[in-house]
Amino acid sequence: MTHRAPIRRFCLTTLFASLLLGGAVAQAKEWKTITIATEGSYEPWNLTLPGGRLGGFEPELMTNLCQRMQMQCKLVVQNWDGMIAGLNAGKYDVIMDAIVITPERKKVVSFTVPYAATPATFITLKESPLLPAEKNIVRLQNDEKTINAAIAPLKAALKGKTIGIASGTVYTPFIDKYFKDVADVREYTASADAILDLQAGRIDAVFDDVTFAQSMLARKENSNLTFSGPQLGGPIWGEGEAMGVRMADQDLKAKLDDAIRAALADGTVKGLSEKWFKTDVTP
Numbered sequence: 001m002t003h004r005a006p007i008r009r010f011c012l013t014t015l016f017a018s019l020l021l022g023g024a025v026a027q028a029k030e031w032k033t034i035t036i037a038t039e040g041s042y043e044p045w046n047l048t049l050p051g052g053r054l055g056g057f058e059p060e061l062m063t064n065l066c067q068r069m070q071m072q073c074k075l076v077v078q079n080w081d082g083m084i085a086g087l088n089a090g091k092y093d094v095i096m097d098a099i100v101i102t103p104e105r106k107k108v109v110s111f112t113v114p115y116a117a118t119p120a121t122f123i124t125l126k127e128s129p130l131l132p133a134e135k136n137i138v139r140l141q142n143d144e145k146t147i148n149a150a151i152a153p154l155k156a157a158l159k160g161k162t163i164g165i166a167s168g169t170v171y172t173p174f175i176d177k178y179f180k181d182v183a184d185v186r187e188y189t190a191s192a193d194a195i196l197d198l199q200a201g202r203i204d205a206v207f208d209d210v211t212f213a214q215s216m217l218a219r220k221e222n223s224n225l226t227f228s229g230p231q232l233g234g235p236i237w238g239e240g241e242a243m244g245v246r247m248a249d250q251d252l253k254a255k256l257d258d259a260i261r262a263a264l265a266d267g268t269v270k271g272l273s274e275k276w277f278k279t280d281v282t283p
Contacts, residue, residue, distance in 0.1 A: 031252055034071055035092040036062055036243075037078040041192055043215035044276040045098040048077070057211075057276040058096050061115065064268055065259040081168050081189060084109055087246060094243050094256070098209060100170040101239040110247050112256045114240030115269055117283040119233030120171055122154070122163075123198065123206045123213050126226045130157035130205060133227035139234030147236070151178055154229050158183045161204035164194030170237050175207055195222070211277045240283040 038058060040048040046056040054075045066073035078086055080097060087095050088108065098118075101111045119137050124130050131153060138150050159182045165175045167187040175185055186203055188194040194206045195216050206213075210231055216222050243260075245253050263269050264282060273281045 029251070031069075031071060031255060033074070034066075034094055034252070035074045035076060036094040036096050037076050037083055037086060037092040038095075039080050039083075039097045039190070040077040041190055042080075042098055042212060043192075044211060046096075057116075057272055058098070060276075061263065061269065061272050062096060064263055064272075065256065068259040068262055069255050071255075079189065080166070084244065087244060090246075093249065093252065094245055096243045098212075098241050099244055100237055101242050102170055105244070108247075109244035110250065110253050111239075111242040111244055112253055113260050114242045114283045115260050115264065116273070116281040117233075117237075117240035118277075118281050119210050119231040120208060120237070121210050121213055121231045122158075122228040123195070123208065123216070123225055124204065124228040125198065126224050128204070129226055129228050130154075130161070131229040134230040137231045137233045140232055140236040141234060142236055147178065150230075150232075155179060155182050157229070158205065162186055162202070164188060164197055164203040164206040166191040166194060166208065169208075171207055171209075174236070192216075195225075198225070211279075211281065214277065 038046040038054065040046055040054055042056075044056050046054060046058045049055045054077070059075055062073060062075065076092060078092070078095075083095050083097060083099075084105070086092060095109070098116075099105070099111075101114060105111070122130065140147050140150060155178070158179060162184040163175055163179055164186050165172050165188070167189065172187065179185060186194075186197070188197070191206070191208050191212055194203065194208070197203045198206050199222070205228065213227065217225050217227070243256055245256070260269075269282050270280050273279065
């Protein structure tokens with residue numbers, strides 16, 4: 001990634017890639033068929049069912065949206081850490097994986113209107129909880145003084161501990177910025193891998209989306225896990241979760257926006273939210 005290619009090779013490669021992408025975009029402009037990438041392992045947002053079929057909140061919502069847009073939709077599995085690059089390389093047309101809108105991501109991806117907004121929390125073992133679980137949501141603004149005051153008890157409880165976090169998420173820079181001075185931070189390719197290491201005693205806590213955490217805690221094998229501390233939400237996490245498309249595909253974004261707004265207005269998103277999350281996460 002860091003090595004420079006010879007100029008001639010770079011130009012030819014870039015031209016060839018541009019021609020391929022240009023042809024793909026031109027061919028897809030009618031948008032009769034779209035391909036959507038999701039992780040397939042971020043429960044309950046998306047999960048892989050027996051037989052390989054994808055299920056969860058987002059695949060069911062996408063099915064509804066595609067019916068509204070009168071499109072044929074194909075869902076494919078893609079690891080989170082390569083998802084945005086794959087979108088811009090033309091591997092698929094839409095990414096949908098509990099992706100929070102952030103200013104940094106807006107530079108490389110065009111986002112739809114949000115269809116969800118959720119808080120995050122710590123998960124620990126019941127036998128060694130860092131703090132009692134709190135159902136209240138502490139809304140964090142992008143203000144250093146407010147953030148430091150709100151998380152002071154968490155920092156004290158996590159001093160000398162090891163925190164697991166999925167890499168490349170909206171939560172990763174938050175943990176790096178506010179907890180690396182008191183705790184070791186270990187990054188994982190997938191959130192589920194962090195849960196496995198928590199169970200194995202390799203780390204002391206996992207920080208992740210509340211809806212994912214609820215899904216993990218509902219599993220029989222995770223009956224020894226618990227929430228720890230308050231739920232952290234608010235503008236610090238951005239505008240909410242949305243789908244991403246390539247910058248050039250504003251016509252597709254407009255179709256998705258209309259379908260999402262209609263699904264929010266008629267209660268479809270709320271119904272799917274309550275089915276999969278047991279709570280209303282509509283923005």
